[in-house]
Amino acid sequence: MDSHDERMAKRAAERKALEAELDREEAERKAAASDPSAVVVRGREGSAMRSAVFLIGLVALAVILIGSSITLIRLAGRDYTDATRTGRAAVDACNQHGPITNRGFGSWYRCSATITWDDGAASRLTVDAVFTPSDIGTEVRVGDLGQYRTSKQLAREDTPPRPWLTWIGFLVGFLGALPGLLAVLIIRKPLRRQRR
Numbered sequence: 001m002d003s004h005d006e007r008m009a010k011r012a013a014e015r016k017a018l019e020a021e022l023d024r025e026e027a028e029r030k031a032a033a034s035d036p037s038a039v040v041v042r043g044r045e046g047s048a049m050r051s052a053v054f055l056i057g058l059v060a061l062a063v064i065l066i067g068s069s070i071t072l073i074r075l076a077g078r079d080y081t082d083a084t085r086t087g088r089a090a091v092d093a094c095n096q097h098g099p100i101t102n103r104g105f106g107s108w109y110r111c112s113a114t115i116t117w118d119d120g121a122a123s124r125l126t127v128d129a130v131f132t133p134s135d136i137g138t139e140v141r142v143g144d145l146g147q148y149r150t151s152k153q154l155a156r157e158d159t160p161p162r163p164w165l166t167w168i169g170f171l172v173g174f175l176g177a178l179p180g181l182l183a184v185l186i187i188r189k190p191l192r193r194q195r196r
Contacts, residue, residue, distance in 0.1 A: 051186075058183040065176025071104030072169030074129055076162045078155035083143020087117035089154075091135040103129060111135070115142060130154050 080086075091113045098107035111131035116122050128151065131140065141157035155161075 055183055055186055058179045058186070062176050062178075062180035062183060065172055066180070067100065067104050069104075069169045069173030069176055070102075071106060072165050072172060074104055074108070076165035076169065077159045078145055078153065079161040079163075080141075080143045080155040080157045080159075083145055083155055085117050085119060085144045086157075087115045087142060087144070088139045089113040089115045089131070089135075089142045090139055091131045091137075094131060094133045094136065097128075109133065113140075117144070125152050125154075127152060127154055130156060 091111050094109040094111040096107055096109055097103070099105060101108075108129040109132050110126060110128045111133075112124065112126045113131060114122065114124050130142070143155045143157065145153035145155055147153070
């Protein structure tokens, strides 16, 4: 059997070894905390989520600005004095569209109308964002601005054009293209990395 002094010396040696082990672990933790690569790893935690939220915010901002641009340009109206011919429109029916469409934000109407031109010709047209249901049963003076893609462009005599609103719409559209371009560049980078 060990003497009392030997047991005490043995316990003191075990305690010193345990303290040395704890001191070594503490020194490793401090060294890892001051290591720049450990800080970078800690800084990257949650960065994918932040990047996704930032990208979604950029896309939403681009959509809102471009939609606002289209709305402003639609609300600017067309110039009646630019018409190649004029006539009277009798609106038959209207369908409401909106609040968010390819014509921007807000409600607008697609109406069918019979137009009797001043030269005696008559035509039946369905046009977007020119007439409203309040025009049903009344005659509206309109001007023919020609064809754009597949639809006839009309201007109302009682609606003055607002070219300044068109220019503001173009400016807002340009501002909306910037976050859209930035979003495309951000998405493109990881896609290029995956191709390699």
